[in-house]
Amino acid sequence: MPNKQKRTVISVIGPTAVGKTEISLQIAKQFGGEIISGDSMQIYRGMDIGTAKIKLSEMKGIPHHLLDMKDPCESFSAAEFQKIVRKKIEEVHRRGHLPILVGGTGLYIQSVLYDYQFSDAPADFDFRKKMEEYVQAGQAMGLYNQLRSIDPEAAKKIHPNNHRRVIRALEIFYCTGKTMTEFQKSQQNIPLYNDVLIGLTMEREKLYHRIDQRVDKMIEEGLVEEVRDLIKKGVNLECQAMKAIGYKEIFDYLEARISYDQAITLLKKHSRNYAKRQLTWFRNKMNAHWFDLDDEREYCKKIAEILAFIAGKLEIKSNN
Template sequence: MKRLISIIGPTAVGKTQLSIDLAKKLNTEIISGDSMLVYRGMDIGTAKPSLSERDGIPHHLIDIIEPYEEFSVTKFIDLASQHIADINKTDRIPILAGGTGLYVKALLEGYQFNHTPGNDHYRHHLEQLAVQHGNAYIHGLLHNVDPLTAERLHPNDIRRIIRALEVYHLGGENISQQKMDTSDHRIYDSVLIGLTMDRKHLYQRINHRVDLMVANGLVEEVTQLLHSGIPEDCQSMKGIGYKEIVAYIKKEVSLQSAIDTIKQSTRHFAKRQITWYKKMNDINWIDVDSIEDYEDLLGIIYKKIAGKFCLE
């Protein structure tokens, strides 16, 4: 079984820097689990680590497609799985720096999505809705068309909810009477490190980061994307931080209103991430606020990884 280290937690908790420093100690590579980091030219609004910040550590699934292209959990699983296999062949353990809960869970548990011809676009649409609005929203969509199946499925069981909606969308029938696969299992020999902190502190960090994004040129970045021909309604431009600035550029809202909305949406997103991860099993949660010295934090996490994989 291939080995994998996963660093997960809400946005702005500190996953990026910690993953880089762990990669240095372990002499390994990082695979991004963030659905927005795949887009070239979308750097500021995604808090993408710069080349200098990556500090020579190879990062995968960053800057791999253009902003007008679509990306999905199925594409992520295909690409990430190959990188995990390649890095394991070198006798190193890759680090998955998680951000998008659906992507992380789907990868770790080996989700198999049905590739029925014609349903990929609809599936991508549902996945994006889940990222933007949360699992409860998608669960509500299913409840509207197939309440019996919706009652059987937990709102966080997003894989089966999306599959049920796909079946209804393609054939106009529900799958209430069909047997559904209910097995959840990890397909990697993995250790999951979850970073958390006081909610108030996390929200302060989020607000500060949004202010830095604006100061560092978020408006200019979005303006450049639009001027380069990127449609405002494409998947990437619907991400938090981008759609709000588009509204400002179109003079629909003031800049301050756009900034406030970005902060609020990011806080809500962080809350959904926390809820998602809390439903996953076997996560080693670490309260970042409880460890004052960063080197101590790094050491504690390294020991957990070393204990799992019998490293020196």
């Protein structure tokens, strides 16, 4: 990224179900913006309900990017996201518009906004292939336990069923002798953009209630049928996308591994746990200006406050 002139990027971050979509639309409308999804799963076609992907009818004429670019069995990484989004930011600016990066996948957003170097951790495809053979042989939990002994901090952040990330963490240690955690801590958070970073938060019990309501709505809108259609198209747990929260639980139900009620209970629980991890990541890794959305009666006032904050920041940037 050339340093001669930093581009301005507005980012809206926060946990799942906090209300990022609606507020990002308000920001885009006010400042002539285009929205770039910062969600690692909305990139996949056919995965709409479970990812809470915005519908065309809800976009209010605002251009949206990084939706429906991959088939569910295609791999997608933070490094690929970083490359695509940085290019998209340049395209949006060339059109004279303001890029608005919106999402809850912390590493993905961090990798775009800061000088995050993925190339520091090399790949060993022979090692990766060997580890994938262990997974195929039913030894995935053994690999996860190995990661827990090598890098317990990384293991806490990676679900045991996310075999791709488990293998990658082991691969980094195998290739370099340094853990994934050590690599992440060595990253220099040098901002590449004039970023206006908006964080949205909410009292935990209120947020958890919203998450439960969202899951109920997903079920009403046809999440079970969406997963069933994906299975008919050949999507299974070997595909990276099917490990996403909302899909793994319903997949297990459809495969008769758990009951319907268990699937819903787990989906809500996993979503709440994910929201907690998101907040921890954002607060520890990113210097956002946080806005509390607890009081629904003050919602319009809070949006006005957010828009005024951004306007002030943009004025400061333009004067520098």
